Amino acid sequence: MQLDFKQRELTIKLVYYGPALSGKTTNLQAIHELVSPESRGRLMTLETKDDRTLFFDLLPLTVMAGKGLQIRVKLFTVPGQVIHNATRRLVLQGADGIAFIADSQKSETNANKAAFLNLRQNLTENGLDAAKMPLVIQFNKRDMPEVRSDSEIDEMARKGREPVFKAIALRGQGVIETLVGLFELTWRRLEKDHQLGQKFGVEETQLLADVRAKLGVKRVAREATR
Amino acid sequence: MSAADAEAVLADALSAGSLELGEVARLEEVVDRRALGEVCRSFFELFSIPVRVFSSEGALLADAHEEQEICRYVNTLGNGRRACSKLVSEVKGIDPEAGAVTHPCFTGAEYRIVPIVYQGRRLGRFVVGPYMPAERREVPRSLLVLDARLDGEAARAALQEMPRVRAETIQRIGDHLARVLDLILFSGHRAFLTSNMHLASVKESFRELVDKNTQLQQAVDRLRELDRLKSNFLATVSHELRTPLTSIIGYSDMLGSGIGGELTEEQAEFVETIHGKGEHLLALITSLLDMNKLEQGTMRLHREIMPARALIDDLQKTLAPSAAKKGVILVTQVGEGTGTVFVDPVRIKQVLFNLAENALKFTPKGGTVRFTANVTEAASDDDGFGSVLLSVPRRAVEIGVIDSGIGIAPGEHDKIFDAFYQVDGSSTREHGGTGLGLSIAKRIVEAHGGTIRVESEVGKGAAFYLTIPDPDDA
Ligand SMILES: Nc1nc2c(ncn2[C@@H]2O[C@H](COP(=O)(O)OP(=O)(O)OP(=O)(O)O)[C@@H](O)[C@H]2O)c(=O)[nH]1
Ligand SMILES: Nc1ncnc2c1ncn2[C@@H]1O[C@H](COP(=O)(O)OP(=O)(O)OP(=O)(O)O)[C@@H](O)[C@H]1O
Ligand SMILES: [Mg+2]
Numbered sequence: 001m002q003l004d005f006k007q008r009e010l011t012i013k014l015v016y017y018g019p020a021l022s023g024k025t026t027n028l029q030a031i032h033e034l035v036s037p038e039s040r041g042r043l044m045t046l047e048t049k050d051d052r053t054l055f056f057d058l059l060p061l062t063v064m065a066g067k068g069l070q071i072r073v074k075l076f077t078v079p080g081q082v083i084h085n086a087t088r089r090l091v092l093q094g095a096d097g098i099a100f101i102a103d104s105q106k107s108e109t110n111a112n113k114a115a116f117l118n119l120r121q122n123l124t125e126n127g128l129d130a131a132k133m134p135l136v137i138q139f140n141k142r143d144m145p146e147v148r149s150d151s152e153i154d155e156m157a158r159k160g161r162e163p164v165f166k167a168i169a170l171r172g173q174g175v176i177e178t179l180v181g182l183f184e185l186t187w188r189r190l191e192k193d194h195q196l197g198q199k200f201g202v203e204e205t206q207l208l209a210d211v212r213a214k215l216g217v218k219r220v221a222r223e224a225t226r
Numbered sequence: 227m228s229a230a231d232a233e234a235v236l237a238d239a240l241s242a243g244s245l246e247l248g249e250v251a252r253l254e255e256v257v258d259r260r261a262l263g264e265v266c267r268s269f270f271e272l273f274s275i276p277v278r279v280f281s282s283e284g285a286l287l288a289d290a291h292e293e294q295e296i297c298r299y300v301n302t303l304g305n306g307r308r309a310c311s312k313l314v315s316e317v318k319g320i321d322p323e324a325g326a327v328t329h330p331c332f333t334g335a336e337y338r339i340v341p342i343v344y345q346g347r348r349l350g351r352f353v354v355g356p357y358m359p360a361e362r363r364e365v366p367r368s369l370l371v372l373d374a375r376l377d378g379e380a381a382r383a384a385l386q387e388m389p390r391v392r393a394e395t396i397q398r399i400g401d402h403l404a405r406v407l408d409l410i411l412f413s414g415h416r417a418f419l420t421s422n423m424h425l426a427s428v429k430e431s432f433r434e435l436v437d438k439n440t441q442l443q444q445a446v447d448r449l450r451e452l453d454r455l456k457s458n459f460l461a462t463v464s465h466e467l468r469t470p471l472t473s474i475i476g477y478s479d480m481l482g483s484g485i486g487g488e489l490t491e492e493q494a495e496f497v498e499t500i501h502g503k504g505e506h507l508l509a510l511i512t513s514l515l516d517m518n519k520l521e522q523g524t525m526r527l528h529r530e531i532m533p534a535r536a537l538i539d540d541l542q543k544t545l546a547p548s549a550a551k552k553g554v555i556l557v558t559q560v561g562e563g564t565g566t567v568f569v570d571p572v573r574i575k576q577v578l579f580n581l582a583e584n585a586l587k588f589t590p591k592g593g594t595v596r597f598t599a600n601v602t603e604a605a606s607d608d609d610g611f612g613s614v615l616l617s618v619p620r621r622a623v624e625i626g627v628i629d630s631g632i633g634i635a636p637g638e639h640d641k642i643f644d645a646f647y648q649v650d651g652s653s654t655r656e657h658g659g660t661g662l663g664l665s666i667a668k669r670i671v672e673a674h675g676g677t678i679r680v681e682s683e684v685g686k687g688a689a690f691y692l693t694i695p696d697p698d699d700a
């Protein structure tokens with residue numbers, strides 16, 4: 001996170017984490033398509049090999065919210081392939097919030113689990129407190145056959161403490177909800193730690209409503225997780 | 227680039243937050259100067275309007291212009307020169323915060339100054355001009371009153387040369403150039419992040435490797451320490467066992483010899499058993515201790531030069547009684563010119579005794595056991611690169627213990643030198659033993675820089691040879 005009180009500017013870093021091929025890059029592509037041009041920058045893809053991320057993707061978003069506060073959001077993806085762990089750890093540095101993109105296919109259950117354990121370990125190794133890290137979980141690829149059922153996911157969501165979203169990133173469904181959900185968590189965390197609202201003189205409800213509107217939540221079907 | 231340099235670059239990149247947040251701190255960091263220069267040049271060729279690009283600190287990064295006729299003329303006049311340089315520094319000093327601005331020149335021309343904004347950050351500006359607004363017809367008063375020597379007609383003519391642009395066009399041109407620059411910045415930024423990530427990833431992987439290495443080293447150290455503790459334990463325990471055991475053997479020996487009074491036959495048998503088992507236990511403990519010392523490499527050899535014949539004769543004398551008892555013939559054979567060996571006599575006698583004991587053990591009544599000594603050449607154990615130069619052949623003495631007993635199947639030849647290994651079979655069981663003799667022998671011989679080998683087949687006797695090389699400087 002970066003604060004600039006003079007410019008009334010807040011920069012936060014959100015990282016899309018998850019197993020290989022779960023749809024992290026696809027999430028960023030969908031966000032790039034769905035968010036209005038004045039709020040989004042160019043989607044930058046650093047080096048890929050056969051469409052697999054090698055370093056990271058980066059999508060900068062900028063929204064004006066709550067009385068002229070400029071919120072700059074940097075969305076990063078990590079490379080999901082196991083061997084790129086060093087890179088994953090680097091990209092994770094300085095993360096303010098994490099969207100964990102899981103693959104809904106039953107066959108990927110273990111890959112999801114392994115990637116999550118890897119996330120926990122890398123957070124620790126980067127000196128970040130996993131317990132305090134704002135985290136949302138997205139079950140992507142709901143359109144595939146042989147996926148974990150909605151009721152199973154709902155059941156898991158009830159037990160867990162992280163917000164859970166269902167998505168079909170390829171069709172842009174559920175991605176904005178995931179992003180906004182993560183942004184809200186992250187803002188609340190930063191608010192708790194740094195009293196941002198008071199320092200910037202903004203009111204939370206108003207700010208979150210502004211961000212939701214600017215990121216175009218209305219433009220996406222509400223029942224994305226159909 | 228050295229590792230330290232690379233590290234410094236990386237630390238820079240990370241501390242500036244440019245990698246962590248993917249930000250661009252300075253225009254110069256990411257923009258390719260040559261590409262920037264070329265864009266400005268082609269822009270100038272297209273519109274004939276000069277362009278200059280400045281960083282946010284005001285450093286000139288690219289410049290495409292040709293001196294305008296009017297500027298050349300004005301610069302020939304003293305006041306003109308002064309006014310011109312004042313204007314130029316004014317224009318350079320403008321850093322528009324809220325968007326593009328237009329700045330007038332006393333000649334009636336104009337400059338347009340456009341901020342370069344990337345990902346919401348102002349990184350510099352570019353200046354387009356001077357150009358003449360298409361709407362202006364008159365030569366402005368500010369030019370006419372500039373210098374007493376100014377010639378109105380000449381100034382008018384020079385002004386005619388200047389490119390004329392409509393306000394709306396200049397705005398479009400500015401926007402267009404801003405977009406092109408944004409693209410150049412984007413691709414420069416991507417290249418910058420990519421190379422930094424390359425560097426950082428390699429460094430991070432390296433750090434990980436070093437970490438793992440340290441952990442492994444610690445594990446190895448711990449194991450070594452455990453091993454050392456085990457050896458110490460073994461040495462202490464063996465020592466503690468040996469003392470009382472020696473007493474038991476001593477007293478049972480005295481009892482057996484009748485010092486404490488006559489024994490009944492049954493009592494004598496018990497005492498004999500106690501004595502025998504005690505001796506056996508002592509031998510076992512001694513062997514274990516030797517093994518441990520050999521494993522540790524802490525067995526110190528006290529080598530001396532002695533005649534090979536002395537070893538053979540000694541062996542013959544020691545074994546003669548048990549050979550006679552078993553009805554096995556002993557033969558000794560020392561080759562001509564065998565001369566001396568360089569050995570620790572105590573240890574080598576122990577080896578030879580082990581071999582001879584085995585030979586007697588596995589040779590039935592009426593058989594023969596031969597002890598031989600001959601000169602040979604030490605086998606070179608190194609056939610690697612340069613061995614021709616590195617291992618000069620050395621004189622060695624080969625001592626053999628050859629029996630006519632039950633023999634050993636070739637498949638067992640390697641295994642019998644392993645600790646506790648005994649060939650399966652009734653003969654072994656009948657003879658007892660622990661299976662340590664040969665493994666100790668092998669280690670002692672190797673500690674001398676020598677080798678031990680066996681030649682045998684089942685039913686055809688066994689021949690054990692040990693080869694002891696002369697010292698290096700012999
Ligand atoms: N059917 C379906 N396919 C999807 C969905 N989301 C992503 N995919 C596909 O899954 C594949 C992998 O998607 P990516 O976004 O490249 O995956 P990633 O997580 O970035 O993978 P790495 O970069 O290797 O870590 C692509 O072929 C996507 O088209 C989805 O919701 N449904
Ligand atoms: N001369 C030999 N003829 C036949 N077999 C032999 C001969 N020497 C050794 N062996 C075989 O090799 C095995 C290992 O010999 P080693 O001297 O190591 O142990 P051991 O004699 O059984 O016991 P220890 O020497 O500890 O009392 C023997 O048990 C035996 O099976
Ligand atoms: Mg990817």
Ligand SMILES: [Mg+2]
Pocket residue numbers: 580583584659663664
């Ligand atoms: Mg033996």
